Amino acid sequence: MQPMPAHRRPKLSDAAGVSAGGGDDRLSALPDDLLIHILLKLQDAPVAARTSVLARRWRRVWALLPELHFPDGTDSDGIRAALAVHDAPAISLLSVAAIKATPESVAAWLPIDACRLSGVLDFRNRGTMDETSAASPLKLPCFQNATKVVLDLDSIGLTLPPSGIFTRLAELVLTSIHLHGPCSISDVVSSSRCPSLQRLVVSSVKGLDKFTIHSESLLELVLSGLPGLHQLNVVALALKDLAVRGCFTDALNRGQHIANISAPQLVTLDWKSSYDPSSVQLGEMAHLQQLTTQYLIVYGQYVFSAHNRHCLMLLQRFDHIRRLVLYLVYAPLQVNGRFLMEEMTNFPNITSLTLNVVACSHSFGASSFHVLSMSSGVRELEIRLVDLPSEHEALASVCQSGCICAEPSNWETKELVLHCLKEVVISGLRGTEHELAFVKRLFNWTTVLKRMTVNFRVSMTESKAKELRQQLLSFSRPRICMKFLQHGKACSFD
Ligand SMILES: *[C@@H]1O[C@H](CO)[C@@H](O)[C@H](O)[C@H]1NC(C)=O
Numbered sequence: 098m099q100p101m102p103a104h105r106r107p108k109l110s111d112a113a114g115v116s117a118g119g120g121d122d123r124l125s126a127l128p129d130d131l132l133i134h135i136l137l138k139l140q141d142a143p144v145a146a147r148t149s150v151l152a153r154r155w156r157r158v159w160a161l162l163p164e165l166h167f168p169d170g171t172d173s174d175g176i177r178a179a180l181a182v183h184d185a186p187a188i189s190l191l192s193v194a195a196i197k198a199t200p201e202s203v204a205a206w207l208p209i210d211a212c213r214l215s216g217v218l219d220f221r222n223r224g225t226m227d228e229t230s231a232a233s234p235l236k237l238p239c240f241q242n243a244t245k246v247v248l249d250l251d252s253i254g255l256t257l258p259p260s261g262i263f264t265r266l267a268e269l270v271l272t273s274i275h276l277h278g279p280c281s282i283s284d285v286v287s288s289s290r291c292p293s294l295q296r297l298v299v300s301s302v303k304g305l306d307k308f309t310i311h312s313e314s315l316l317e318l319v320l321s322g323l324p325g326l327h328q329l330n331v332v333a334l335a336l337k338d339l340a341v342r343g344c345f346t347d348a349l350n351r352g353q354h355i356a357n358i359s360a361p362q363l364v365t366l367d368w369k370s371s372y373d374p375s376s377v378q379l380g381e382m383a384h385l386q387q388l389t390t391q392y393l394i395v396y397g398q399y400v401f402s403a404h405n406r407h408c409l410m411l412l413q414r415f416d417h418i419r420r421l422v423l424y425l426v427y428a429p430l431q432v433n434g435r436f437l438m439e440e441m442t443n444f445p446n447i448t449s450l451t452l453n454v455v456a457c458s459h460s461f462g463a464s465s466f467h468v469l470s471m472s473s474g475v476r477e478l479e480i481r482l483v484d485l486p487s488e489h490e491a492l493a494s495v496c497q498s499g500c501i502c503a504e505p506s507n508w509e510t511k512e513l514v515l516h517c518l519k520e521v522v523i524s525g526l527r528g529t530e531h532e533l534a535f536v537k538r539l540f541n542w543t544t545v546l547k548r549m550t551v552n553f554r555v556s557m558t559e560s561k562a563k564e565l566r567q568q569l570l571s572f573s574r575p576r577i578c579m580k581f582l583q584h585g586k587a588c589s590f591d
């Protein structure tokens with residue numbers, strides 16, 4: 098038999114057309130699970146539903162899809178209608194990206210699947226909300242079978258279910274939400290109602306002034322952008338990672354007791370918030386390996402010195418930490434400010450140091466020298482040269498001749514021996530004079546350096562990278578292995 102010419106071969110749409118008429122088509126020969134696989138590839142519930150209009154068989158299969166994606170801007174009537182005809186016994190993923198949703202519109206579909214949701218709910222809303230939505234907040238159903246719930250609501254008001262157990266919930270992410278009573282988040286996330294919770298993220302949530310969690314299962318807790326929080330109690334015996342960023346800002350001046358953390362298995366602590374041993378109680382943390390602290394302002398007046406004190410007091414809390422992550426920030430730079438790093442006199446014993454330097458084109462030699470002179474036992478050093486986040490760019494000041502960043506200048510001549518330092522990684526290098534002067538000195542301070550890896554700025558031209566490489570090699574010594582990367586890959590000339 099002659100092969101069929103290409104233009105006569107049946108297409109998927111032909112087949113679907115036949116099937117719509119109820120004929121025995123080629124698609125019907127496919128088993129249900131293969132059809133489900135094809136529909137899942139469409140990744141988008143309205144498209145899958147439209148496809149299913151083509152064929153009764155497809156529609157039946159669509160209704161069995163375990164994963165439902167409603168892309169950007171699907172209206173809530175569409176979601177409601179789709180969920181109403183959808184009758185898979187369990188939904189493993191329900192993903193909705195709404196635009197300007199209101200609590201009323203979400204309430205039309207969200208409770209439908211509270212029982213059937215056996216996996217992940219990912220609901221994100223975008224677009225400014227009017228004030229009226231705060232008056233009638235969305236009621237979150239109790240998802241007894243869900244394993245993960247992500248809600249990023251762009252300020253929609255939300256109330257939590259006053260009863261019910263989230264039996265299988267392992268991960269809960271709440272972002273940009275305005276929480277309303279009467280049930281508080283503290284009542285929901287502890288082991289009594291969330292016995293499987295392992296990861297909890299609460300970020301930019303309004304209406305949260307006190308938070309208490311008692312959890313036996315929790316492994317990771319992230320609290321960020323909660324300036325109004327003024328009381329935090331954590332009792333989490335299995336907790337490994339804790340991040341508390343941008344919290345307690347409003348409680349700071351009241352001098353009250355703000356936090357009590359009991360997490361004896363903690364491995365990493367990222368505390369970019371106020372800290373004072375009289376108002377924050379960090380229980381025993383014998384297994385702590387990594388500490389990240391609040392930003393340190395390098396030059397400034399009294400208010401910045403007060404700001405830095407939180408970081409310095411936190412450093413004093415620990416004698417020994419494997420890895421320390423610090424931020425040195427050169428903004429805002431005041432003409433009559435002073436070098437605030439001198440107030441840093443105590444340092445834990447560390448083996449690995451990461452310095453995130455936000456230099457805003459200033460020389461960072463003096464501040465880095467000061468930190469390194471107190472970490473003489475360090476074996477690994479990573480220096481990340483980073484920019485101010487764009488929303489703070491206005492704070493950056495220009496480095497002109499006679500700039501305060503030249504002081505104190507002892508780092509240019511004073512001896513420093515980093516007798517354990519074997520490995521250095523520098524990222525974000527642009528190749529400015531200030532940067533090169535520092536790297537040159539850094540070689541001089543090391544005695545057993547084995548390897549230096551330099552990641553050039555992503556925007557750097559190849560010819561500039563070549564030139565810099567020559568310069569850096571000229572500072573190096575024969576036994577040091579130098580590696581140059583750009584975009585995370587070895588430079589082509591390397
Ligand atoms: C939760 O899942 C279990 C097993 O997967 C099932 O037996 C139970 O009916 C589900 N619960 C609800 C409320 O759907």
Ligand SMILES: *[C@@H]1O[C@H](CO)[C@@H](O)[C@H](O)[C@H]1NC(C)=O
Nearest residue numbers: 331332354357358359378380
């Ligand atoms: C902090 O919490 C621990 C453990 O729950 C408790 O024993 C201690 O009394 C609390 N401290 C304060 C000051 O509340």
Ligand SMILES: *[C@@H]1O[C@H](CO)[C@@H](O)[C@H](O)[C@H]1NC(C)=O
Nearest residue numbers: 416417444445446447448474
């Ligand atoms: C720091 O740790 C090292 C190695 O564990 C030890 O030899 C040294 O004495 C410690 N220094 C201080 C000040 O605790």
Ligand SMILES: *[C@@H]1O[C@H](CO)[C@@H](O)[C@H](O)[C@H]1NC(C)=O
Nearest residue numbers: 510512540541542543544574
């Ligand atoms: C560092 O520089 C001094 C002189 O400025 C020199 O004596 C010393 O040997 C240098 N050290 C290393 C490790 O290069």
